[in-house]
Amino acid sequence: MRFLSGEFFLDKKANGGTVVLKRSLWVTFLVYLVAFPLKVVTDPESVWGTLSLRGFLGDLHDTAPWAGAVFAGAYAAFYARFSSQWAYLAGLYNQILQAELAVEPDQKERIEVWWVGFIEDALELHLATKPMFAAVIRHLLTKPGVRKEFENGVPGGKWRLPELQIAVDAVAMETEKKWEAEVAKKGRKTTTSSSVPNLPT
Known part of the structure; x- marks a missing residue:
C-alpha cells in the first residue's frame, strides 16, 4: 500500500503541495498503467490485434480523460488529508501552549510529556521538517526535560533524537539563508544571527 500510494515520497521531504503533486x-x-491495457484488450475495436500507430494514438486519446479524472481525485484526496493533518497539528500546538501558560510550576513535567507527543505526531504526519513546525520542535529540543522525555518515552527515541535534531537544524539554516537572500535581493541590511534574541524557555 505504501508503494501504491506513493508514501515513499515522504521519506525525504515533508508533506506539502509538492509531495501531494508527486503522489497524485x-x-x-x-x-x-493498468487501465489502458485492460481497455485495449477488452475493446474489440481497439488497437489490439492490429498494432497500428493510428489505433494506438486513438486509444490514448479515448483514455486521456481517465488520467485526468484519476489525477483530480487523487490530488483532492491527498491535499484534503494534508490540510486536515496540518490543522490538527497547529490546533494541538495552540492547545498545549494555552495549557502551558496556565499550568502550575509543579505540573511542568506533564506539559513536557505533551510536547513530546506533539513532536511524535509531527514526525508521524511527516510535518516535522516543515519550517513552521521545525522551528517549534527545534526550540522544544533546547529544553532538557523534553529531550529526556523523548529519549525515554518515544520508541527508539534515544537514536531518533540526534537525527531529528540534525533535520530541524538543517531546516532552520535553509530558512535563514532563504530569508537572507530575500532581504539582500530587496536591498535591505540583514540582521546577524548573534543579534537575534533567544526564545524564552
Whole structure:
C-alpha cells in the first residue's frame, strides 16, 4: 500500500503541495498503467490485434480523460488529508501552549510529556521538517526535560533524537539563508544571527 500510494515520497521531504503533486501523478501513472491495457484488450475495436500507430494514438486519446479524472481525485484526496493533518497539528500546538501558560510550576513535567507527543505526531504526519513546525520542535529540543522525555518515552527515541535534531537544524539554516537572500535581493541590511534574541524557555 505504501508503494501504491506513493508514501515513499515522504521519506525525504515533508508533506506539502509538492509531495501531494508527486503522489497524485504517481497514483495516476499506476492506475493508467493498468487501465489502458485492460481497455485495449477488452475493446474489440481497439488497437489490439492490429498494432497500428493510428489505433494506438486513438486509444490514448479515448483514455486521456481517465488520467485526468484519476489525477483530480487523487490530488483532492491527498491535499484534503494534508490540510486536515496540518490543522490538527497547529490546533494541538495552540492547545498545549494555552495549557502551558496556565499550568502550575509543579505540573511542568506533564506539559513536557505533551510536547513530546506533539513532536511524535509531527514526525508521524511527516510535518516535522516543515519550517513552521521545525522551528517549534527545534526550540522544544533546547529544553532538557523534553529531550529526556523523548529519549525515554518515544520508541527508539534515544537514536531518533540526534537525527531529528540534525533535520530541524538543517531546516532552520535553509530558512535563514532563504530569508537572507530575500532581504539582500530587496536591498535591505540583514540582521546577524548573534543579534537575534533567544526564545524564552
